[in-house]
Amino acid sequence: MSKAIRNQALGIGFAILFIGALIGQSFAGLAVYNDDQTLHGSSPVGYWDFVTSSNFVVDVAENWQSEYLQFFLFILATVWLVQRGSPESKKPGDEGLDSDENQMVGRFAKPNSPKWAKDNGWRRHVYSNSLLLVMGTVFLLSWWLQSVAGTVVFNADQVSHGQPEVGWIEYATSADFWDRTLQNWQSEFLAVGSMVSLSIYLRQRGSAESKPVGTPHDESATEGE
Template sequence: MRTFLRHNSLSLFFGALFVLSLAGQSVAGWHQLNALQVAEHLDPLTWTGYVTSSDFAVDVAENWQSEFLQFWLYLMATVWLLQKGSPESKELDKAGRESDEDQKIGAHAVADSPAWARTGGWRTRVYSSSLAMVMGAIFLASWLVQSVAGWAAFNEQRLQQLQDPLSWTSYLRNADFWARTLQNWQSEFLAVGAMAVLTIYLRQRGSSQSKPVGQPHGSTGVEG
């Protein structure tokens, strides 16, 4: 049990942080919405009513979509794009999808390679992009949920203001949808870009995301 916890501590730690943060968001968001409801002379919601509302769904989904977009883009961009000196980048002569030998697929698979890496054909092609496919699918699904929940929440607000609701397609062209989307995207892109550049010159001893402390600034694709 202790070995299991130690060997999976990274995913368990972030899983716990996720659950605690989501619970905290549900309570803070509930109080925030009810303050607005009271100010508008409307009925406050129960916590259950809030966590099943479009207001909560859009706030959750807009962050999920941007996180998965960030990882999907980073995954795809780091196939082709390089950053000299960054441990986030591949070595400077390895841009592209690399050879079968480098990727240990087909005839170059090793004894404990995943079965679909060894088998060749469509299975190996699919498995070669499986991480990006799943990340991209979650991004698209989350963005779709954001658009539907955001549409409902926006229309609820319009009805409170005695205005006609909009259609979903009109909402997709509305500033509310794009403000929610882009405010999340810009922060994700800033964080990823900052990580790629700051890790050239700065170090965190012992982290897999940093170069070793004594590694020269010019070393590319070296992680601790």
């Protein structure tokens, strides 16, 4: 059991952090929401009512869609674009989908390779792009959920101010929706760009996200292999 936990420690650790942060957000959000309710002469709501409300859902979905967009674009970009010296990049000249031999697919697959990697039809094509497909799907679903929940929250605010309600398409093309969306996107793009660029010159000993400490700055992660 201890070996299994150790072998999965990174995933388990981040799962615990995620659950803890989500629970913390729910209680902090409930407090803020009920303060606002009291300020406007409305009754406070209970925990379950809040976490199933559009107010909570829109904030969660807003964060999720930006995170999965970040990974979707980063995975896609690193197929075709390189950054010399960054451990987050292939070395210059290795752009593209790579050969079947290097990817160990089809007749080059190992005996213990995933079953779909050995297939020569559509299954291999789907599996070869499965990470990008899942990241993109979660992004689109989260973005759609944000827009739907955001419409409900926006309309509640419209009603409280004596303004007419709007439809989903009208809200999804509104400044409010894109303000919430783009402020998350820009922070994700900044974070990824900073990681790619700073890791050229800075190191963290023992981290898989860093080059070895003594690696020359202009050497990409795979060049010494």
